[in-house]
Amino acid sequence: MSMISSYNVSALITSALESEASSELLALLLATSARRRRCELGLSVERAAALAGVAVSEWAALESGWVPTDDAVLESVAEVIEACYLQLSLVAEVSLYNQQKTAS
Numbered sequence: 001m002s003m004i005s006s007y008n009v010s011a012l013i014t015s016a017l018e019s020e021a022s023s024e025l026l027a028l029l030l031a032t033s034a035r036r037r038r039c040e041l042g043l044s045v046e047r048a049a050a051l052a053g054v055a056v057s058e059w060a061a062l063e064s065g066w067v068p069t070d071d072a073v074l075e076s077v078a079e080v081i082e083a084c085y086l087q088l089s090l091v092a093e094v095s096l097y098n099q100q101k102t103a104s
Contacts, residue, residue: 023098023101023102024098024102026094026095026097026098027065027095027098027099027101027102028065028095029091029094029095029098030062030065030067030088030091030092030094030095031062031063031064031065031066031095033081033083033088033091034062034063034077034081035063037081037082037083038063038080038081041081041082043080045059045060045063048080048081051076051079051080052073052076052077052079052080053076054073054076054077058073062077065095065099067092067095067096067099068092069096071089074088074089074092
């Protein structure tokens, strides 16, 4: 796990909360974080999915806003994007909460 990537996840959370981001933006926080970090690492969607052990369609869904509720999947994603699992799970919870908020 890279300290830089852990900092990046923390910075994303902090900047989203400090900017009083809309619920719609916070609902996509996990998607944005995963896509940004995958691109920083130079990974294709196909390669990231293979490394995480998920289908390409699942990784694409993740980057489109799907929030995995299976801890094993979220752990695999964290490993692939070299992020701290606990921080990424917090990002996932923020996203899920705001998705439910905007749906109601």
